[in-house]
Amino acid sequence: MVLSATNEDVSLHAVEDTAAVVLPDPLTVEGVPFRRSNAGKFSGGLAAASHSDMFKHPDLNHKPLSKRWDHRLSAESKSRQATQLKELAKYLSKPGMLSLGGGLPSSEYFPFEEIDVKVPALDVGNHEEITMQIGKHDVREGKSAYDLSIALNYGQGSGSAQMIRWVVEHTEIVHNPPYRDWGCTLTPGSTCATEHLYRMFLEKGDYVISEEFTFATAVETSGPLGCRFIGVRMDDEGMIPSALDELLTTWDPISRGARKPFLVYTVPSGQNPSGATMGLERRKEFYKIAQKHDLIILEDEPYYFLQMQPYVGSDHPSPPAPKTHKEFLDSLVPSLLSMDVDGRIVRLDSFSKVLSPGSRTGWITASAQLIERFTRHNEVSVQHPSGISQIILHRLLDETWGHGGYLDWLIHLRMSYTERRNVLMKACEEHLPKEIASWTPPAAGMFHWIKLEAEKHPMFGKKSVKEIEDEILETAVQEGVLVVPGSYFKSEARKPLEARELYVRANFASAEFEQMTEATRRLGVALRKSFGLKE
């Protein structure tokens, strides 16, 4: 089903006249046209202001309001003010007003008349392609809700109204946040969003809590702000809630030299580097600890839709793909956002792993209070993601594929990544020495995390664990295979690597199948050499 701008023409009256008809659930793909018709005329002109509430489920009154987070905001964030020039916008609605007030150039001088993009047709498996035509004046010509004359000009700090509508609908279909005043704002990728969020919550000297191994860039971003990471013990479901509780319960500001931390950075699904995915119960426990200590959680979820089919061994075929959108959505571990009654989750979504990193487009979902602060920051820094990226994504996700087609694409990715993971698992089972290497098959993401038994290394006790890790990397390189040493991801890089912390990370997202198998064979050879095992 293609959801085009013409869906808006379905009139509310037509619906009222047929009250006997069962209306589609507004929180499903099928409910989107109904939601849109209820929302009234869409306004997405030049630099059009928008607000998530314009596109959310119309009746959220049964849900609680978010808590207030004033006590968690940094001085920098609290001091942000809306730009004074925006005050003038109120005059523009006066009939007949002529403006010499703006600062926008004319689209007449943008030398891009039309952008056509070849994309897979809805039935992804068929390898059929269709061409999306994006013109300069598609809105005026009634062809679309968005065109180049709008996308190529300046826009709002929240991103375009068109894309905000889409991400709000998508977020509600997938997560249905259980509080009322949530919202979304676009970001030029989650790395940038993370930096903005640090500046929004942290003061110099603060700690950020994360898994003991974590995304290196998240740590590196915090350093120049005068902040440090502190790691919480993890298992194959990620951060251990009781360990988090203990860290916070026993926090002594004086000996730690810092106030009790309240900001957690976590990747709950297909964590980088460990590949760990928090199960539902783990997530519930984790959220309870977050409530107990009044934490703000940055739920960074680039790999959420790279959740794969259950791993059933290398000799068994994977279970069949989900047959319906509901079956697919039900197969996903519920997000932290979906259980967030307080509005303490800031969820980071990104198109990087599911459509293209080069789009530099993602969004965050959080309480309206936090979204407002974040958007103020956008206005005086990145402004908004590339309008060219935004309009291509919108044309694809909204007007070509629609919400349903996008879920079909995600199912296609799920099956592709499942196949990739299975190839790597089979290779690991065949080629790695089980005496010293062990792993949990990843349920999501792009990474496989292989634990090595430092104690079984011939140099254990004579060399430091870091030196043993260096030696393993060198041996692997000599054998012609590159993997990433686990120490690169230590959230507290200042502490020495412990024996229980000897890991390597392998990526199964990009190599050809045969190369992946050969690389794993070489890794097996290298590990046997390094650990002095027989071939």
Next chain:
Amino acid sequence: MVLSATNEDVSLHAVEDTAAVVLPDPLTVEGVPFRRSNAGKFSGGLAAASHSDMFKHPDLNHKPLSKRWDHRLSAESKSRQATQLKELAKYLSKPGMLSLGGGLPSSEYFPFEEIDVKVPALDVGNHEEITMQIGKHDVREGKSAYDLSIALNYGQGSGSAQMIRWVVEHTEIVHNPPYRDWGCTLTPGSTCATEHLYRMFLEKGDYVISEEFTFATAVETSGPLGCRFIGVRMDDEGMIPSALDELLTTWDPISRGARKPFLVYTVPSGQNPSGATMGLERRKEFYKIAQKHDLIILEDEPYYFLQMQPYVGSDHPSPPAPKTHKEFLDSLVPSLLSMDVDGRIVRLDSFSKVLSPGSRTGWITASAQLIERFTRHNEVSVQHPSGISQIILHRLLDETWGHGGYLDWLIHLRMSYTERRNVLMKACEEHLPKEIASWTPPAAGMFHWIKLEAEKHPMFGKKSVKEIEDEILETAVQEGVLVVPGSYFKSEARKPLEARELYVRANFASAEFEQMTEATRRLGVALRKSFGLKE
């Protein structure tokens, strides 16, 4: 002339064999193919590292090195480190190496197979269009130096090697910086670059120096960092160097509550809001003061190429357009960068006003030391501008138009903006009351700055100047015209508006000609009403 990737095939040997032939000046459009052939094979693969020196004039040894700026860097900027993961890249060059090390997804899963863009053909006046075809594997297929498989994936913090090559060449053709170790790095627009630069140089409590009226967003960006703007008296050529000198010479850190400022934010051409353009002598004087007080200058130049033909009165036709690239380049006021022997200028360029704001792509030019710090910041925040924007710009600027075609486009814009300005000047001369309104016809940019005689307002002395300004705005709105009150741009908004500071700003970049004239007529009516003048 279209400069395509095939220019690289011109071999250096062929050039050596014909030593008698006069070689084109490498600093001209015609010299680019020669520069490229001298530079050797271009390497622009997946996330390829690049450095401006790879693309600069090969022989810069006669130029001095930049001064060091360690004493000007903030603690935040000094603490930035290169990401550890990049260390692994050295292993990838080993022959036969297979990598499971990366974190990049496969382009197989990017659902964008081809992007075609309709753009004006080189002969802009002809209204002819050509279609640029951008494929996923154009590099492999020998069609281009850049393709979607590269642009849609992650790239380097400096931006793509392809775009860095182009901006370095362009910068050298236009500005030819007089020191040796300059470089460029891409930005997602100059607003974002400004924020990064503040964080690079400023500590909390610092002042930024600017014109007394300045771009409101530049001021608003500094506030949350705990910094303030201080304005320097200006005339119709912008900031007055002697006033800048006096401010700094008499700076008393104790009474000011801040160290002596060293960071200047200025828009030397077509300044926003005043439309003022510093002439060559003014620029030289200004640079001398910058040297005297060891200043760092942020030369924000969004309107540099919106320098117009000389204004010769509304009854005279504009002088004819420049006939050659040389004539065009010679017609531009030399940039501060072009006289920067010390490396103290950080120049901000942007495609927003000359190609499209929605591309969210620009670049900065500065000393290699500063470029390196800036790029480190990019890596842990915005990463790089949208790859989709980058590849469309590259295909247009490098492989379709080439450097010469881009200059032709800029000449086209120059003539278009000249016409627009002239329409507004004629309307102002006809409709505004000269008893109380005066102006200098702008030589560059998008803005016209109209001075009003506060002392001649009937309420002068009874109401504050700000109240008089409010009243003028209200009267204009009642007459159906919107202009922006000058106080919105005061760099020191905390100080009361003085009588000499009563201005309104009009934009001539976007309204239709007839609307611009009618809006000006209404403004004339409003001003007469407000000042109690006869119709």
